[in-house]
Amino acid sequence: MKKILMGGVLLASLCAGVQGQECKSQAEYAKAREVIRDLGRIVAPSGVQEAYKARIGGIDQWINVRGQDKDNPVILFVHGGPASPLIPAIWQFQRPLEEYFTIVNYDQRGAGKTFNETAPDTLSDSIHIPRYIDDAIEVAEYVKARYHKDKVILMGHSWGTVIGMGAALKRPDLFFAYVGIGQVISTQENERISFDYAVEQSKAHNNEKAIKELASIAPYPGDQPLTRERIVTERTWAQYYGGLSAYRDSSDYFYNAGKLSPEYNDCDVSAIDAGNMFSLGRLLPEFLRVDYRNVRSFPIPVVMFMGRNDYTTPSVPTDQWLKRVKAPYKRGVWFEHSAHMIPWEEPGKTLVSLLETVRPLAVAAPKRK
Structure with a gap:
């Protein structure tokens, strides 16, 4: 499976592979998962570690909650994709954040464990952006009530x-x-910038294959429909030249995170690609x-984390x-040393930036009586 992350959209394209290579190390993966699970256990008496289903938007959606102190502010983290759940990857970067925040992740409709809960043919009519927005609102209301919070911090990545x-x-x-x-901010503008970057890098590296493939979709995005095939061509080369993970031509650490996740079993991992497709x-x-x-006024405090090298959703x-x-x-x-995967690429600065720019907004707010 060849995977490309597109400006918020995970594109998976089939390619030849040897299934045996995926299966031969299941026992080793299971052992590693247990080590990670043990390390990640929340043992503080004041902490919270829960994974459960909640009825959101008329279907069961999986929610994962972790934090060292229930009195900390809550962050509701909305994952990318679509259908690229964050829960199988939180073991890679999230633990330091959990000392200062209670982190809530959920698998969106059509994604991961949530995808496994509902027959796909019953979901088709609800796969629309306004429904996803309403789902996030319902999750926020649910979390606010369950953990006795006046408000939560809302954080989104990519899609x-x-x-x-x-x-x-x-x-x-x-x-x-x-x-x-x-x-x-603007998908069309992101596509134009990413394409220009891919062309520039391909020429700088004398990559004839990339130059030829990118020329085949020019002008881009242009007036032609932005088909999946055109997007895959553009994304392949923008990300090959570090537009997804800075200084890397691939991001296997992210795509393979589920293999070691203590939160996901093999069936859940398989649902990632199925849900995406x-x-x-x-x-x-x-x-x-x-x-x-055209949004000129924003009603609440807004903070943007921007990767200097991001050519997946250009900054x-x-x-x-x-x-x-x-x-x-x-x-x-x-x-400065990140592309699109900021929490993975610069986890220390991610934590410090949240503590400096975001946590005070919640801590200083009046508490519920």
């Missing part, structure tokens, strides 16, 4: 920023602040029309939007 921005604009009363990581075609037309450039449109938007509080944080 999740489309949902997060929509939820913050629709129900600002639920959130202390919004944090966008790899923010999508199910969701992508249904959401792609709507995703390609996403454009938040320049986000920086430009942030400079002109009016908000109660706004901050932009540049991650």
